[in-house]
Amino acid sequence: MTASTDGNGGAAMPEIPAKQKATIYDQPGTVSxxxxxxxxxxxxxxxxxINLxxxxxxxxxxxxxxxxxxxxxxxxxxxQVGGHEGVGKIVTLGPGTENSGLKIGDRVGIKWVSGICGNCEPCHAGADGICFNRKVSGYYTPGTFQQYTLGPxxxxxxIPDGLASDEAAPMLCAGVTVYSALKRxxxxxxxxxxxxxAGGGLGHLAVQLASKGxxxxxxxxxHGCKEELVKASGAExxxxxxxxxxxxxxxxxxAHIKSLADGLGAHAVLVCTASNIAYAQAPLFLRFNGTLVCVGIPENAPQAIATAFPGRMISQQLTITGSAVGTRKEAIETLNFAARGIIKAHFRTEKMEALTGVFEEIGQGKLQGRVVLDLS
Known part of the structure; x- marks a missing residue:
């Protein structure tokens, strides 16, 4: 593959290789x-x-x-090449992109929803994150655990100037997801x-956005081991x-949470974990007119929210709502929060070869904050 040009005939980026490194799920159903x-x-x-x-x-x-x-x-x-929080530079513009406003060298990001149809009812309603015909990065569409990927x-x-690429990456899913949920x-x-x-990848960003933004x-x-991170993120x-x-x-x-929140309970609860127990407890934390926002997707057999009894829902006028991954507009707003220093992901950097070990930490619930892969 030849080098890209800047549109004026000059070389703008290094020559694009024919081959690249990528990390795949070699044994789906296992941590591998x-x-x-x-x-x-x-x-x-x-x-x-995009050269990620x-x-x-x-x-x-x-x-x-x-x-x-x-x-x-x-x-x-x-x-399958996984991943959906990718950041890199555009190295080639495909046919039909002349009026896109993009140019070679622009830094851009790929999200969980990597592409939309623009024509379905959710798209027309400004809910493009749940487009009926969306492409999902890392699930049947090649994801961002690779050095080069395609994007619409x-x-x-x-990606805003002044925001480092490794800091931007977690904002493309974790950041925009909790921002959208807090708005809902x-x-x-x-x-x-x-x-x-609150100490997880989504949760610590939710704490920052909620308290500081x-x-x-x-x-x-x-868990108690995450107390320092949660308080540093802005939790009272x-x-x-x-x-x-x-x-x-x-x-x-x-009873303890209600005692902390004026004796009445919280105005809203965001469940950012995949725990069924967390969902079972969450409605009990709410005061009258409160809202439970479902964010984390429980794994394995789904369970109902066991404390969401109709009588309590009615008498307390409670609301339960789901929140997906946010819209393109909300992603841009989230990145602007990060560029201004309002939110900052707590993360460590690893190479591709360490990914299996990272997933083992996630599966054991030991990971604090996020991990960002250096794809070089």
Missing amino acids: TKVVELDVPEPGVGEVL THSGVCHSDYGVMTNTWSSLPDPTPAG ANYVTP SNARPGQWVVISG MGFRVIGID HFVDITQFPRDDKGAAIA
Whole structure:
């Protein structure tokens, strides 16, 4: 593959190789990845080729790899390139991108929803994150655990100047997901918001956005080992989930949280963990007119929210809502928060070869914050 040009005949980027390094799910259904060599793809009509430098690692990738998300329609195929938080530079503009406003050398990002149709009802309603015909990065569409990937020119996300690529990567899923969820919570500045899973990849960003970006008062819930991270992220109170019984249907922890939130409970709860127990307890944390926002997708057999009894829902006028991955507009807004220093992912950097070990940490619930892969 020849070098790209800048549109004026001059070489703008190094020569594009024919082959690239990529990390695949070599044994879907298990925690296993493998670094392989793949062909560098050619962009089709409306596409751009991106030389990725960084990719975040998300709990969603774990669910896709292990086939533990019952909401996904089909098992993940062997050889799938995972990942959906990729950042890099455009190195080739495909046919039909002349009026896209993009140019070679632009830094852009690839999200969980890597492409949309633009024609379905959700797209028309400004809910492009749930486009009926969306392409999902890392699940049947090659993802971002590779050095080169394709993206639709009309849906890649611009990365603000001044925001480092490794810092931008987690914002493309974790950041925009919790930002969208906080908006759907209907909470107002000064009100109490509980973040369940507050020390995780989504949760610690939710705490920062809620407390520093949106003016909410935050109570973070997680394992005790994550207390320092949660408080540093801006939580007013931290609740160690391990200090409360699991066989009392959430009564003790609910009473404690209500005592922290004016004796009435929280105005909103975001469940950012994949725990069914967290979902069972969450409605008990709410005050009247409160909103529970479902963010984390539980793995294996789905369970109902066991405490969402109709009588309580009616008498307290509670709302339960789901929140997906946000829109392209919300992704841009989230990146701008990060560029201004309002939110910053707590992460460590690893190479592709370390990915299996990272997933093992995720599966054991030991990972604090995020991991970003250096794809060089």
